[in-house]
Amino acid sequence: ILNVEQSPQSLHVQEGDSTNFTCSFPSSNFYALHWYRWETAKSPEALFVMTLNGDEKKKGRISATLNTKEGYSYLYIKGSQPEDSATYLCASPSGTYKYIFGTGTRLKVLA
């Protein structure tokens, strides 16, 4: 994998459903993996920065895992709420300073 790729591109879930999406990134020269939440008409806001293989991070109903050997990270949302509707971005610094962002997963939670 040469780029950061996210799947699916978009997702509609019912309120209360749990969901997850994937970020794939180059596993060679791994430095860090970032997750951001981006609401419409706002700026991206950081959710997690992960650096170690096997890392798991949690913030409320949202959690993320990291596998640096195979080059993927999962973001999980438990019990989705309408306010979780947003685009979720992942990014991996290429080397130490240059960021590559995925195109995002657009989540819509239906009430």
Next chain:
Amino acid sequence: EAQVTQNPRYLITVTGKKLTVTCSQNMNHEYMSWYRQDPGLGLRQIYYSMNVEVTDKGDVPEGYKVSRKEKRNFPLILESPSPNQTSLYFCASSQRTTYEQYFGPGTRLTVT
């Protein structure tokens, strides 16, 4: 309040008229970056700066210039804007790349 500010927030200009978008952060961050966001393409990095007087190209630097004379400021300069630079621009800062980035509110630029 810790924040990244950008000005202007909205700008409509004509081809060839030089413009500058300012970016300022009050968190004493070393790392600053400019991105553009276009539909279907996600955020693409234009330029970044690791510290004062140290800048480097991102993935899409053509047609842009930057400078980092002070730690808090990182202006984006379009010497001769063209319609293909119509986009939504974000400035961001962080302590370094293993720390979260803080994004500014965005600047929507239209070049006619």
